[in-house]
Amino acid sequence: xxxxxxxxxxxxxxxKKKSKTKFYFNELAKILDLKPRAAKKLINIMVTDEVLEYxxxxxxxxxxxxxxxxxxxxxxxxx
Amino acid sequence: xxxxxxxxxxxxxxxxxxSFVSDIKQEAEARAKNEKGxxxxxxxxxxEDLLGILELSFKHGRTxxxxxxxxxVFGYGGxxxxxYCDQPEMFPGVAHFHTMRVNQPxxxxxxxxxxxxxxxxxxxxxSGLTNMHGSTGDIILLGTTTPQLEEIFFELTHTYNQDLxxxxxxxxxxxxxxxEARCEWSxxxxxxxxxxxxxxxxxxxxxxxxxxxxxxxxxxxxNCCVASIARADIAFIGTWKDDIRLDQEAVAAYVGxxxxxxxxxxxxxxxxPFDIKKEVIDLCPTGCxxxxxxxxxxxxxxxxxCMHCISVMPRALRIGNDRGCSILVGAKAPILDGAxxxxxxxxxxxxxxxxxxxxxxxxxxxxxWMEEGKNRERLGELMKRQGFQRLLEACxxxxxxxxxxxxRTNPYIFWKEDEVxxxxxxxxxEFRKHHLR
Ligand code: HEM
Ligand code: HEM
Ligand code: SF4
Ligand code: SF4
Numbered sequence: 338x339x340x341x342x343x344x345x346x347x348x349x350x351x352x353k354k355k356s357k358t359k360f361y362f363n364e365l366a367k368i369l370d371l372k373p374r375a376a377k378k379l380i381n382i383m384v385t386d387e388v389l390e391y392x393x394x395x396x397x398x399x400x401x402x403x404x405x406x407x408x409x410x411x412x413x414x415x416x
Numbered sequence: 417x418x419x420x421x422x423x424x425x426x427x428x429x430x431x432x433x434x435s436f437v438s439d440i441k442q443e444a445e446a447r448a449k450n451e452k453g454x455x456x457x458x459x460x461x462x463x464e465d466l467l468g469i470l471e472l473s474f475k476h477g478r479t480x481x482x483x484x485x486x487x488x489v490f491g492y493g494g495x496x497x498x499x500y501c502d503q504p505e506m507f508p509g510v511a512h513f514h515t516m517r518v519n520q521p522x523x524x525x526x527x528x529x530x531x532x533x534x535x536x537x538x539x540x541x542x543s544g545l546t547n548m549h550g551s552t553g554d555i556i557l558l559g560t561t562t563p564q565l566e567e568i569f570f571e572l573t574h575t576y577n578q579d580l581x582x583x584x585x586x587x588x589x590x591x592x593x594x595x596e597a598r599c600e601w602s603x604x605x606x607x608x609x610x611x612x613x614x615x616x617x618x619x620x621x622x623x624x625x626x627x628x629x630x631x632x633x634x635x636x637x638x639n640c641c642v643a644s645i646a647r648a649d650i651a652f653i654g655t656w657k658d659d660i661r662l663d664q665e666a667v668a669a670y671v672g673x674x675x676x677x678x679x680x681x682x683x684x685x686x687x688x689p690f691d692i693k694k695e696v697i698d699l700c701p702t703g704c705x706x707x708x709x710x711x712x713x714x715x716x717x718x719x720x721x722c723m724h725c726i727s728v729m730p731r732a733l734r735i736g737n738d739r740g741c742s743i744l745v746g747a748k749a750p751i752l753d754g755a756x757x758x759x760x761x762x763x764x765x766x767x768x769x770x771x772x773x774x775x776x777x778x779x780x781x782x783x784x785w786m787e788e789g790k791n792r793e794r795l796g797e798l799m800k801r802q803g804f805q806r807l808l809e810a811c812x813x814x815x816x817x818x819x820x821x822x823x824r825t826n827p828y829i830f831w832k833e834d835e836v837x838x839x840x841x842x843x844x845x846e847f848r849k850h851h852l853r
Binding site for chain 1: 483484485486488491493494496497498515583584585586619623624625626627628629783786787791792
């Protein structure tokens with residue numbers, strides 16, 4: 338899978354989820370249907386390209402589409 | 417006159433110990449005076465407002481900090497822990513109060529010049545408050561605003577050659593004991609291995625893709641000064657295979673009172689003359705030492721390298737010469753759920769550059785955990801859920817009696833049918849020839 342295809346898949350899948358804006362890494366790996374290590378390379382580039390952004394609680398990291406959702410707000414307030 | 421009244425915090429200063437409240441007040445005062453003429457980039461009264469919000473939380477019995485955020489520096493998923501307060505109008509100085517974790521140098525060696533520079537950067541661009549060091553091992557810079565993050569990151573990396581550390585679901589800043597640099601008990605060069613793995617796994621450190629946090633810690637010997645056995649997902653603990661080096665003359669000098677035991681520590685009161693039987697022989701956990709006719713004997717094959725005797729009589733007993741490390745996995749010290757000590761995975765491994773064998777173990781573990789671990793499940797929990805045997809399979813290792821702490825509990829290894837000659841089926845007729853019904 339090349340980068341453009343992977344980015345497209347991720348963006349399409351995340352846009353479809355209405356109720357949720359933050360995702361665990363392994364949810365993204367599942368969307369790409371890749372082993373974690375292989376998925377990581379592609380997902381890293383999506384962050385560098387500012388398609389995705391990190392959210393961190395301090396102990397746990399999540400990913401979201403850049404600028405989408407109440408990113409700066411608390412995790413549990415999303416529900 | 418303080419900006420906020422803080423009677424509840426003030427009470428905390430009345431105890432016999434140094435108080436963080438006094439420290440924060442001191443910094444608040446220094447910032448207000450600004451004798452050095454610092455061009456503060458964040459509110460000058462940040463420390464006052466920190467005290468104010470603490471007092472309010474104390475009064476309400478609830479936190480006024482929000483949980484997490486997107487703050488970070490470009491391209492890094494860790495190293496910054498975003499904190500915002502939920503009363504920004506009452507306490508504008510701490511509307512943003514982000515923590516930065518800075519990767520501490522190996523063994524925590526600094527020059528005083530570096531420490532001064534670090535403080536200068538932080539006085540100007542942050543609250544001036546630090547944790548030296550946090551329990552993660554990092555230098556913790558407590559409290560700055562979002563616009564300052566990139567500025568501080570640039571300065572740290574470009575001027576001071578210092579990187580951010582780990583936070584979130586990534587490899588946390590690896591931490592080591594002082595090791596061979598100052599300690600004669602170090603069985604391998606902890607700083608060299610810590611540095612090498614930190615460089616090798618930069619991507620894992622800065623770009624989170626693990627199910628949860630993951631920690632490496634490096635102790636040069638089983639004294640475990642960085643407590644790796646209790647809190648690292650992978651603990652590298654120095655050990656040796658041959659015999660403890662034993663100097664009978666020095667033993668006699670300890671017994672005769674010529675050398676103080678424990679390197680002279682505990683000398684604050686008179687504990688009476690040194691009693692080798694009571695203080696060493698009887699405390700050896702494996703009971704493998706004997707002292708008779710003025711001679712000390714150690715049954716080295718029973719010794720489990722606990723370090724007790726060596727720590728008490730360092731001039732008489734020394735670590736062996738055939739050195740390496742043991743690798744223990746799965747420890748955690750969480751707030752919720754139970755704490756768990758590391759389990760022995762590799763009894764002995766040589767610690768030699770380029771550490772390929774060690775890296776193979778690490779990467780096998782990660783492959784298994786990244787694939788099988790649930791979100792927010794530490795390695796130690798996955799080991800419990802799927803069993804130690806699955807970990808051994810993931811690492812291509814064979815079970816070894818040394819991995820077993822107590823038979824049939826830790827770990828419980830099952831034979832597989834193909835490992836048993838003849839499998840699980842037996843010839844019942846053959847059996848009945850010798851065994852009546
Ligand atoms: C030198 C002699 C023996 C030694 C070293 C020995 C050692 C042990 C050990 C280490 C265990 C614990 C296994 C575990 O943790 O589950 C055990 C369990 C046991 N032993 Fe012995 N044992 C000896 C003789 C005997 C004899 C003579 C009997 C009975 C006639 C016996 C009956 C048992 C039983 C019933 C158990 C429990 C088995 C189970 O929990 O399933 N043992 N023994
Ligand atoms: C080579 C010989 C033997 C083997 C391999 C063997 C194996 C075992 C195993 C695997 C168990 C545990 C079963 C379980 O926990 O689910 C067990 C339990 C037990 N065995 Fe044996 N055993 C042997 C000989 C004996 C002998 C000679 C005796 C008594 C004369 C004995 C008495 C018991 C008893 C009392 C238990 C405990 C049952 C229980 O706790 O429910 N075993 N044995
Ligand atoms: S862990 Fe052992 S080698 Fe490292 S500093 Fe402590 S006593 Fe020395
Ligand atoms: S190191 Fe510990 S187990 Fe080994 S001989 Fe000394 S006291 Fe005993």
